[in-house]
Amino acid sequence: MSMRSMMAPTHLAIILLILGNLLASLSDVAVKVLDGGVSPFQYIFLRQLISLALLFPFWFHQQPKLRCLSNPKVTLIRAHVLLIGSGCMVVSITYLTLATANAVFYTAPLLMIPLSILLLNEKPSTKKIFQTIVGFLGALIILRPSQFHWAAIFALGTATTLALYNILVRKIPNDQSVITTLFWTTLLSLPVSGGLAWLYWQPLHYHEVLWIALSATFIISYNGLATIAYKKAPATQISLAEYSGLIFVVIFGVIWFDEIPDILTAVGIALIVIPLMPKT
Structure with a gap:
């Protein structure tokens, strides 16, 4: 097998993560528009219920054996990790600018490094560790301790749960379809979120x-895109692509909410984006 064919899955996983982060950024815009008018618990339950309705036709049209849940314990944990992260996300986006909230969200790839070592026995290269540290420093510059807001704690909660959610997908058998994984994760979240x-x-x-x-x-x-991506390649090789969403939320913040980044924010974004640039 050639080196080029060996690298293909990693490249595809990165593209999928970038596309996924574009869509996640649009979801953040929707939450920002709500502006706290809907309680986080109500938002989470309705979002999960609508998601289940969207997933059901695709799940049902699979062969019966493909609808089965392979690892209920891990899926149950991921479902409730998702609930915690979603609640933190609503609070942080409501009270922080899109760029500031997402700057903290995108510490998730840094958190995935120790999690991937602990849970998956992966061994990230020194270069990967250095790149994620540079990105994390960029996030700190954007946040700035002098302008610290209590909602940043909730943003950090989102980052932690996102890292754990993505890492745990590697514990799910590869023969379980993405639709089945998403369907059961969403379904198992409904009892608690509904209550x-x-x-x-x-x-x-x-x-x-x-x-x-x-x-x-x-x-x-x-x-769905993140689930596919993290099944195709080790988290330590593709998690930097998660930072691409910060570019999107900054653009959306400027266009729709007049959230103009200052010079320090621009420097922080540069530190996050530079490690993503393709090397020639």
């Missing part, structure tokens, strides 16, 4: 439901 939503339920306007539906569509697409 919390019931406690904090409030009337909704149709436009709020529309934004939640859009967010669900975008984020389930991201989850």
Whole structure:
């Protein structure tokens, strides 16, 4: 097998992650538009319910043997990790700018390095460790301790759960389809999210439901693409591609919310983006 053919899965995984992060960024825009008008618990439950409805036809049209859940324990853990991360995400995006919140979100690849060593016995190269540290420093510059906001703690919670969610997918057998993985992960999240939503339920306007539906569509697409990507290549080789979403949220923040980055934010973004640049 040639070196070029060996590298192909990694390149494809990176492309899938970049596309997924574009869609995840659009989901963040939908949450920002809601502006705290919907409680996090209510948002999470409705998003998961809509996601399940979107996934069901694809899951049902598979062969019966492909619908079965291969690793219920790991899937159950991933379902509730996703709930925690989603709740933290709603709070952080509501109170922080898109760029600031996502700068903290994108410390997830750094967190994936020790997690991949601990859970998957992967051995990242010194170069990969250095690149992720550079990206993390860029995120710190964007956040800036002098402007620290309590919501940044929730953003860090999102980053931690995202890293764990993506790492744990490697514990799921490769013969389980992406649709089945997403379907069961979403379904298993409904009891807890539904119970919390019931406690904090409030009337909704149709436009709020529309934004939640859009967010669900975008984020389930991201989850699917990320699931495929992390099955195709080791996390330590592709996790830097997660940083691409920061570029998208900065652009969307400028266009839709007048969130103009200052010079330090630009420097931080540069430190995050530079390691992603292809080497000639």
